[in-house]
Amino acid sequence: MSLLSLALSLVFLVLSFLAPHTLTAFLGLGALGVAAFARLEPRVRTLNLALLTLAFTLFLRNSGNTLGLIGLVGILVALTTLPRIPRGIRVVLGLAILLLSVPIAGFTNTFIFELGIQIGIFAAMALGLNVVVGMAGLLDLGYAAFFAVGAYTWAIFGSPQAGKFLQGNFPLPGEYMYLFMFIAVVTTAITGLLIGLPALRLRGDYLAIVTLGLGEVVRILANNLDHPINITNGPQGITPVARPPIDWFRSLIAHLGVRLDETTDYQLFFYLLVLAMIGLVVLANVNLANSRFGRAWVAIREDEIAAQAMGIPLLPTKLLAFMTGAAFSGVMGVIYGAQRTFVSPESFTLLASITILAMVILGGMGSIPGAILGAAALTILNLDILKTFSEFVRTSLPWIPSQVDPAKYERLVFGLILILMMIYRPQGLIPEARHRAELEEEA
Amino acid sequence: MLEQILVLLPQVLFDGLILGFIYAMIALGYTMVYGVLELINFAHSEIFMIGAVTGVEVFRYLAPLIPNGYLLLLVAVVVGAAVAGLTAILVERMAYRPLRRRGTTNRLVPLVTAIGVSFFLQDLVRLIEGLWHNEFFLRMRTVPDLEGSFTLFGGAIFLQTKSVIVVVVSVLMLLGLTYLVNRTKLGMAIRAVAQDLSTASLMGINPDQIISRTFLIGGALGGVAGVLFALIYTTINPYVGFLPGIKAFTAAVLGGIGNIPGAMLGGLVLGQLENFFGTYLPILTAGNFGTEYKDVVAFLILIFILLFRPQGLLGQMVKEKV
Numbered sequence: 001m002s003l004l005s006l007a008l009s010l011v012f013l014v015l016s017f018l019a020p021h022t023l024t025a026f027l028g029l030g031a032l033g034v035a036a037f038a039r040l041e042p043r044v045r046t047l048n049l050a051l052l053t054l055a056f057t058l059f060l061r062n063s064g065n066t067l068g069l070i071g072l073v074g075i076l077v078a079l080t081t082l083p084r085i086p087r088g089i090r091v092v093l094g095l096a097i098l099l100l101s102v103p104i105a106g107f108t109n110t111f112i113f114e115l116g117i118q119i120g121i122f123a124a125m126a127l128g129l130n131v132v133v134g135m136a137g138l139l140d141l142g143y144a145a146f147f148a149v150g151a152y153t154w155a156i157f158g159s160p161q162a163g164k165f166l167q168g169n170f171p172l173p174g175e176y177m178y179l180f181m182f183i184a185v186v187t188t189a190i191t192g193l194l195i196g197l198p199a200l201r202l203r204g205d206y207l208a209i210v211t212l213g214l215g216e217v218v219r220i221l222a223n224n225l226d227h228p229i230n231i232t233n234g235p236q237g238i239t240p241v242a243r244p245p246i247d248w249f250r251s252l253i254a255h256l257g258v259r260l261d262e263t264t265d266y267q268l269f270f271y272l273l274v275l276a277m278i279g280l281v282v283l284a285n286v287n288l289a290n291s292r293f294g295r296a297w298v299a300i301r302e303d304e305i306a307a308q309a310m311g312i313p314l315l316p317t318k319l320l321a322f323m324t325g326a327a328f329s330g331v332m333g334v335i336y337g338a339q340r341t342f343v344s345p346e347s348f349t350l351l352a353s354i355t356i357l358a359m360v361i362l363g364g365m366g367s368i369p370g371a372i373l374g375a376a377a378l379t380i381l382n383l384d385i386l387k388t389f390s391e392f393v394r395t396s397l398p399w400i401p402s403q404v405d406p407a408k409y410e411r412l413v414f415g416l417i418l419i420l421m422m423i424y425r426p427q428g429l430i431p432e433a434r435h436r437a438e439l440e441e442e443a
Numbered sequence: 444m445l446e447q448i449l450v451l452l453p454q455v456l457f458d459g460l461i462l463g464f465i466y467a468m469i470a471l472g473y474t475m476v477y478g479v480l481e482l483i484n485f486a487h488s489e490i491f492m493i494g495a496v497t498g499v500e501v502f503r504y505l506a507p508l509i510p511n512g513y514l515l516l517l518v519a520v521v522v523g524a525a526v527a528g529l530t531a532i533l534v535e536r537m538a539y540r541p542l543r544r545r546g547t548t549n550r551l552v553p554l555v556t557a558i559g560v561s562f563f564l565q566d567l568v569r570l571i572e573g574l575w576h577n578e579f580f581l582r583m584r585t586v587p588d589l590e591g592s593f594t595l596f597g598g599a600i601f602l603q604t605k606s607v608i609v610v611v612v613s614v615l616m617l618l619g620l621t622y623l624v625n626r627t628k629l630g631m632a633i634r635a636v637a638q639d640l641s642t643a644s645l646m647g648i649n650p651d652q653i654i655s656r657t658f659l660i661g662g663a664l665g666g667v668a669g670v671l672f673a674l675i676y677t678t679i680n681p682y683v684g685f686l687p688g689i690k691a692f693t694a695a696v697l698g699g700i701g702n703i704p705g706a707m708l709g710g711l712v713l714g715q716l717e718n719f720f721g722t723y724l725p726i727l728t729a730g731n732f733g734t735e736y737k738d739v740v741a742f743l744i745l746i747f748i749l750l751f752r753p754q755g756l757l758g759q760m761v762k763e764k765v
Contacts, residue, residue, distance in 0.1 A: 205483050409569070418555055
């Protein structure tokens with residue numbers, strides 16, 4: 001068994017050099033499946049994962065095919081979830097994938113950078129929502145509203161827009177983006193407080209509807225606050241949003257001997273920035289989960305009345321969860337606005353909120369690696385797999401009417417994911433430890 | 444300004460009434476399912492949308508065959524009710540029943556499922572319409588019989604024949620439902636299950652069957668509301684259910700969720716409020732805040748009710764048992 005899996009990985013490695021095609025990638029994914037699920041010695045498995053990391057990286061460098069990225073995500077998941085892999089190897093391999101493999105692939109195919117950045121932004125948001133839904137058990141269906149508040153916080157001041165209702169020199173220079181990341185934490189936390197104060201007194205299912213309503217209210221405001229005073233520029237959105245200057249970053253990278261061109265420099269910068277943010281968010285999440293507050297949240301999730309009886313103040317504890325989740329989302333909103341240089345109400349619909357919710361649920365409520373996996377899976381599905389499928393339908397199945405474009409059917413896919421997960425695996429793909437313990441008790 | 448308001452008032456009240464009846468009919472579906480299962484059936488707004496789309500399709504294909512507009516509308520209402528009711532039953536079978544079988548105590552699980560169903564149905568309808576007609580933005584076909592209009596009170600109210608039909612059909616539907624719930628055996632069973640499911644099942648009622656029928660009735664009412672909505676507002680797409688759905692839910696909460704007369708009252712009140720604000724907000728704020736804020740009004744009403752009178756206008760307080 002171990003020989004077979006190693007052989008598979010080696011074959012894939014060789015083929016990555018000779019024939020980096022789609023079929024080869026599927027062979028690699030198969031090899032990864034064997035490495036992850038077959039009964040192997042821990043040592044053999046570790047070696048195998050290292051081999052596969054190398055192979056997928058080479059495959060990506062030679063082809064730029066996004067299936068390779070799926071393979072890398074799979075290896076990351078295997079590294080975080082499989083037992084008895086030495087910790088040092090986990091860290092080294094994980095960092096190698098994030099800091100070397102993905103950028104190398106990105107230079108071959110810049111779309112991979114785009115994917116990485118989007119995955120990162122969504123992963124950070126899923127982690128934020130994971131605090132609210134997963135840990136505290138508060139179903140928030142208006143989460144995109146906080147994202148919007150964060151994005152607009154920077155977009156209004158980082159573009160000529162602010163000059164339309166304030167005296168002063170706008171746009172502010174790009175360096176201010178870092179400052180506004182902190183300001184966005186404050187503005188979104190205040191928004192969370194304002195939304196949470198009325199909503200959090202309600203029972204779970206009412207809370208869901210009210211947050212949905214308030215999320216829509218924020219979107220309607222963003223859409224219509226172009227009169228009487230033009231604050232948000234209404235449905236046209238705000239563009240161009242300033243980006244931070246990155247000359248220091250270019251020279252730093254040049255010292256490392258990598259030549260950046262006009263297209264990849266910002267991509268790489270934002271990719272690394274988002275990675276750093278995720279690191280911070282994960283750190284915050286882990287510490288929160290083990291803190292007094294995290295335990296109080298879980299207690300509220302499991303049994304509100306018992307928690308209250310044990311002296312946990314309900315409303316402040318829930319508000320704190322709400323504001324924490326909002327703050328994560330707000331920071332990501334600033335980065336999102338700067339990266340796309342364009343912000344409009346269209347990005348903050350109910351669909352966006354449900355997308356993030358689906359990520360949390362797919363991964364597993366309350367589970368940190370789960371939220372990241374969910375974000376990666378759904379982002380790749382949305383931006384890449386569905387689009388590829390659309391190409392396929394257009395070219396190979398011409399009898400299908402032109403209006404039926406699979407890339408436009410995200411709701412169908414997300415809806416199905418939500419339904420199937422709830423029926424067959426409500427604890428998610430990577431269940432939280434507590435849920436896992438519960439399941440073992442039942443079994 | 445005051446004169447402007449007074450001149451428009453009769454018309455505004457009447458338009459609000461039509462909107463209110465449509466909300467009332469959708470709200471009944473929410474309220475009945477909530478009464479029986481304590482589940483906010485998010486997908487109900489899509490059941491309503493399916494009714495509307497069915498209405499459009501019936502008009503598209505049968506208008507040349509059925510010369511009489513009233514008969515055509517009757518067929519559309521019946522077919523819309525049937526399709527929507529069956530969809531509701533299917534949704535309950537495929538999505539909610541497995542969860543009940545597993546017996547989760549967690550409230551979030553059914554709610555998340557319902558959201559999933561709602562999204563799934565929106566795009567499923569889009570897919571079907573796309574494959575069928577290569578478009579999913581639909582227009583209701585106009586039938587000359589139903590397009591008349593007349594004025595009342597010396598021109599103070601302008602009435603379309605359509606709106607009168609909507610009022611008549613809704614009133615009939617609501618009366619029919621009241622009769623069904625209060626006077627028939629099925630209605631008694633529904634009320635019994637709503638009061639206490641496990642005791643009802645000990646009394647020889649099959650709860651699964653009753654839940655199914657509750658979904659059928661609620662879905663059929665939603666479907667009729669959809670057909671009437673399509674008749675009045677004429678432009679329909681697969682995403683048209685969302686806002687009316689949320690507002691009808693607000694109406695159900697306003698009346699007291701689980702309470703059938705409450706849902707009717709809540710719908711009528713909300714229809715009036717929304718139409719009132721939608722018409723007068725631009726006038727009152729000198730054009731600074733336009734009609735687009737009328738949706739915000741519904742949400743704010745929802746929040747205020749839930750905060751200050753969560754049991755609604757006609758509901759009773761339910762103590763949470765520990």
